Amino acid sequence: MPLRDGGAARRPNIIVIVSDDHGYADRSALGTREDVATPALDRLAAQGASYTNAYVTAPICSPSRAGLAAGSYQQRWGAFWFNNSEIGPAEVPTTAELLRAEGYATGYFGKVHYGTEHAGDRGTPPQHGYEESFYGLAGESMGRLNYLHHSEAAVDSYGEAAFPMAVQPLWEGGEPAELEGFLTDEIGARARTFISDHAAEPFLATVAFNAVHNFCWQLPAEELAKRGLPAYEDWNPGESEYLDWYDGAISPHLENGRAYYLAQLELMDAQIGKILDHLDELGLAEDTLVVYTTDNGGSTCNYGVNEPLRGTKYTLWEGGIRVPFLARWTGRIPAGAVREGLASSMDILPTALAAAGADPQSYGHVDGLDLLGGFGDDDGDASDGSAGSGPGSASASGHEALHWDCGWQWAVRRGDWKLSFVDSTSPVPDSIRRVEHADPGSGFFLANLARDESETTNLAASEPALVAELSALHDEWRAVIDAGVSPVAV
DSSP states (O other): OOOOGGGBBOOEEEEEEEEEOOOOTGGGGOSSSTOOOOOOHHHHHSSSSSETEEOSSSSSSSHHHHEEEEEEOOOGGGGGGGGGGOOOTTTSOOHHHHHHHHTTTEEEEEEEEESSOOTTSSSSSHHHHHEEEEEEEEETTTTTTOOSSSHHHHHHHHHHGGGTTTTOOOTTEEEEEOEEOHHHHHHHHHHHHHHHHTSSSSSSEEOOTTTTSSSSTOOHHHHHHTTTTTOOOOOOOTSOOHHHHHHTTTTTTTTTTHHHHHHHHHHHHHHHHHHHHHHTTTTOOEEEEEEESSSSSSGGGTTTOOSSSOOOSSSSHHHBOOEEEEETTTTOOOOTEEEEEEEEEGGHHHHHHHHHTGGGSSTTOOSBBBBBGGGGGTTOOOOSSSSSSSSSSSSTTOSSSSEEOSSEEEEEEEEEEEEEOOTSSSSHHHHHHHHHHOOOEEEEEEEEETTTOOOOOOOOTTHHHHHHHHHHHHHHHHHHHHHHHHOOOO
């Protein structure tokens, strides 16, 4: 690795890019969708590693983001679903807090949605480790940020629709910040400025795009014109009830819905490409670990495609929780590597801390694994011991098992086998079917994902012993979770 003044090995910069509702199939490098163009993500995959069995910890954004930030199952502090999700308490350190303690500059740019945070709460970036930040609080606006309007004037203009249309001002640190312009471009620009400002020191940049969350028709006028797409109006309270309007604004009822989605995806990908180019221009590419993932599976209501996976956001089918996951660190991660072992968004924290050379005890409490531990001398230069030597180091096989629990549905995957359960007595499944056009299923479902990746055949009736075994495994996990938060870092 490049050397700092005095001969000390330079610790890598860390960039974590998180998109919103990105469909598993929607990357052009996969070759499964002819309508997709993602050259920057393809570049990351070609220059780094693709994790084909990577998961988030929940099929919805808030608890998933909370688990990612802490490197642990968010259920440990009671974050199961929309109604009870929050970022981990102060005794559960985030990636930013731990890297800041290691001397890293820290910056957050984009969407925040761990739960119900408001200005000054722990869930806001300045309160969980980020020295610099530019962000929007999606929990104050039905889980989304408007792509174009964030000002007091927009709030006044939208009136009753300001809350669901997410036009409230953004935040810069602890101060309100107005923006009338395309949010995706501004997030990318802010991230690049931060990178320039901290090029001489190790840094963590978390870049959390609102794309490709609905409502994707909120595009700059020039982009609509270039693509031949008609403008689509946000909700007008005087014309309809919100839920009636919403049903017409999602799949399968939104005309041009897939085209709007692809436009947002391409524009986000372009900003990712600019970040990668910026690293090249500053001579930082080889000194930077870049990780890309999304917060949950693609949303059918937003025209994302998860094929060949079954299901969508909100569900524990593979399409709700298995996500795109890419990592690049030139010279450390071999170009074009493919890892099929079980990986998780929880792994980002220990991977970043291990790469930074932190004392393994500082992150020994997490549920995630150091993904770099799977790259030995045959794959790349791991001889410096900078990663993969501490607790929680991963081999190429990854996690032995992963668990999910939303309160009304749960699942466990161990090896090729996955068991899921949906409580049919809960009102939540019917609500999701009715409002979001997604079907979580009902009762037990057992699949062998090596033979049936699309979860088409339920083997629960023919494999009762395995159902009992995996149910017991999940019960054991849940008992540990219910005992409280994980041990804190020391």
